[in-house]
Amino acid sequence: MTRIADRTTEPSPWSPREAELLAATLQLLQQHGYERLTVDAVAATAKASKATVYRRWPSKGELVLAAFIEGCRQVAVVPDTGTLRGDLLRLGEAILDHATRHSATIRAVMVEVSRDPALREAMQHQFLDGRKALIESVLQDAVDRGEIQAAAISEELWDLLPGYLMFRSIVPSRPLTQKTVQIFVDNVLIPSLTRPL
Amino acid sequence: MTRIADRTTEPSPWSPREAELLAATLQLLQQHGYERLTVDAVAATAKASKATVYRRWPSKGELVLAAFIEGCRQVAVVPDTGTLRGDLLRLGEAILDHATRHSATIRAVMVEVSRDPALREAMQHQFLDGRKALIESVLQDAVDRGEIQAAAISEELWDLLPGYLMFRSIVPSRPLTQKTVQIFVDNVLIPSLTRPL
Numbered sequence: 001m002t003r004i005a006d007r008t009t010e011p012s013p014w015s016p017r018e019a020e021l022l023a024a025t026l027q028l029l030q031q032h033g034y035e036r037l038t039v040d041a042v043a044a045t046a047k048a049s050k051a052t053v054y055r056r057w058p059s060k061g062e063l064v065l066a067a068f069i070e071g072c073r074q075v076a077v078v079p080d081t082g083t084l085r086g087d088l089l090r091l092g093e094a095i096l097d098h099a100t101r102h103s104a105t106i107r108a109v110m111v112e113v114s115r116d117p118a119l120r121e122a123m124q125h126q127f128l129d130g131r132k133a134l135i136e137s138v139l140q141d142a143v144d145r146g147e148i149q150a151a152a153i154s155e156e157l158w159d160l161l162p163g164y165l166m167f168r169s170i171v172p173s174r175p176l177t178q179k180t181v182q183i184f185v186d187n188v189l190i191p192s193l194t195r196p197l
Numbered sequence: 198m199t200r201i202a203d204r205t206t207e208p209s210p211w212s213p214r215e216a217e218l219l220a221a222t223l224q225l226l227q228q229h230g231y232e233r234l235t236v237d238a239v240a241a242t243a244k245a246s247k248a249t250v251y252r253r254w255p256s257k258g259e260l261v262l263a264a265f266i267e268g269c270r271q272v273a274v275v276p277d278t279g280t281l282r283g284d285l286l287r288l289g290e291a292i293l294d295h296a297t298r299h300s301a302t303i304r305a306v307m308v309e310v311s312r313d314p315a316l317r318e319a320m321q322h323q324f325l326d327g328r329k330a331l332i333e334s335v336l337q338d339a340v341d342r343g344e345i346q347a348a349a350i351s352e353e354l355w356d357l358l359p360g361y362l363m364f365r366s367i368v369p370s371r372p373l374t375q376k377t378v379q380i381f382v383d384n385v386l387i388p389s390l391t392r393p394l
Contacts, residue, residue: 033312107311110367114304115230120369128370154384156377160361163368167360170307172317173325180353187351188389195388 014070021046021053025067026105034064034108061112061119068109069127071102078134084142088161088189091138092181095162099169100176107170132158139193148193161189211267218243218250222264223302231261231305258309258316265306266324268299275331281339285358285386288335289378292359296366297373304367329355336390345390358386 012019024046028037037060043050057063075098079090099106113119135158142148164184168176209216221243225234234257240247254260272295276287296303310317332355339345361381365373 103311107308111304111308114300114367114369124370152384154380156380157361157385159364160381160385163364164354164357164361166368167356167364170311171360171363172311173321183351183353184357187349187392188354188357188385191388191392192385195384 012070012073017048017052018056019070021048021056022063022067022070025063026071026102029064029067029105029108030102033104034111037064037108039063061116062122064105064108064112065119065122068102068105069123071105072098072127076130076134079138080141084138084145084147084193085185085190087138087141088185089181091135092161092165092185093178095165096169096176096178096181099166103169103172106166110170128159131162135159135161142193149197151197152193152195154192209267209270214245214249215253216267218245218253219260219264219267222260223268223299226261226264226302226305227299230301231308234261234305236260258313259319261302261305261309262316262319265299265302266320268302269295269324273327273331276335277338281335281342281344281390282382282387284335284338285382286378288332289358289362289382290375292362293366293373293375293378296363300366300369303363307367325356328359332356332358339390346394348394349390349392351389 014022021042025037025042028041028045032041039050039053039060042048042063043053053063057066075094077090077094079087081087081090109123113123136153139148139153143150143153161184165176165181168180211219218239222234222239225238225242229238236247236250236257239245239260240250250260254263272291274287274291276284278284278287306320310320333350336345336350340347340350358381362373362378365377
């Protein structure tokens with residue numbers, strides 16, 4: 001039963017008005033970058049008062065983290081393709097799509113989170129815990145189908161797929177494409193999960 | 198013959214005085230973070246004039262990138278342990294050590310590089326090209342020893358080891374340790390490089 005709950009896309013914790021403010025924040029971040037983002041501009045873009053924004057998110061860091069998490073929530077997919085390879089490819093492609101569209105936001109979040117332990121805590125509980133549960137559920141499905149052994153899962157490296165793709169999107173030395181995801185899944189993740197034990 | 202040249206640790210491109218300024222920059226970055234770094238403080242710490250610093254590095258971004266690259270150069274190891282596993286562990290541990298001591302610098306470099314195409318170009322030629330050659334040489338040694346097949350190397354993912362460890366160091370949701378490196382090498386990198394082709 002908890003299983004069904006896990007698999008449902010989480011409902012938004014925000015009102016439609018708040019969601020509009022977060023969408024405006026994401027849009028401005030991607031257009032102008034973090035330094036030039038102002039609460040004034042967010043309020044103006046979403047036709048709200050500055051007080052409305054500040055009441056909900058007292059600092060720029062909190063606003064940006066909330067916008068990032070809400071953006072991720074909207075694209076969170078429970079892959080459920082029926083195979084481990086299919087699930088990993090779909091997860092990887094969703095991360096790729098999000099990371100390439102929102103690289104400026106991801107960079108901003110990393111900087112803010114590194115400065116502020118309270119934001120780090122919020123990121124952990126509002127974001128990372130859920131991501132970890134999603135990836136673990138994909139791997140558990142593969143165990144249940146007999147595709148891999150439970151002992152082949154390295155919990156320490158649960159964020160290898162999103163972590164490397166995020167790294168590639170924020171250090172843009174060469175294009176990050178669907179081909180990258182496919183090579184990562186076929187040449188690295190599947191061989192690791194199906195290695196002789 | 199080029200092989201021997203490849204394996205020699207590159208000489209520093211800086212004079213001893215310049216190297217002192219870069220060391221002072223790294224130290225201040227790690228103590229106070231990027232926002233609070235000033236050229237004044239770098240000059241004062243290294244007992245130099247501001248003009249001396251600005252003459253060599255006209256912007257804070259250039260100064261920080263140079264300090265980062267010089268710090269990396271000093272810890273660059275050519276592992277040469279005689280086995281692929283040994284080489285990967287040693288490389289991973291050197292990256293781990295550097296990334297955990299200089300996480301604030303790495304974050305600063307990522308932000309600056311993302312804003313400035315000229316810095317991105319400098320990072321590519323002064324840093325990434327050399328790193329790629331080092332990792333390729335470790336893998337080529339393993340091919341020469343018959344440990345792996347050349348076709349098992351995924352060039353697209355040459356930076357998987359440093360990239361994931363850097364990601365972990367800048368998104369500090371849990372400790373990054375030698376155990377992380379060992380699990381990464383044994384459960385992921387070696388199975389990928391020795392997978393059936």
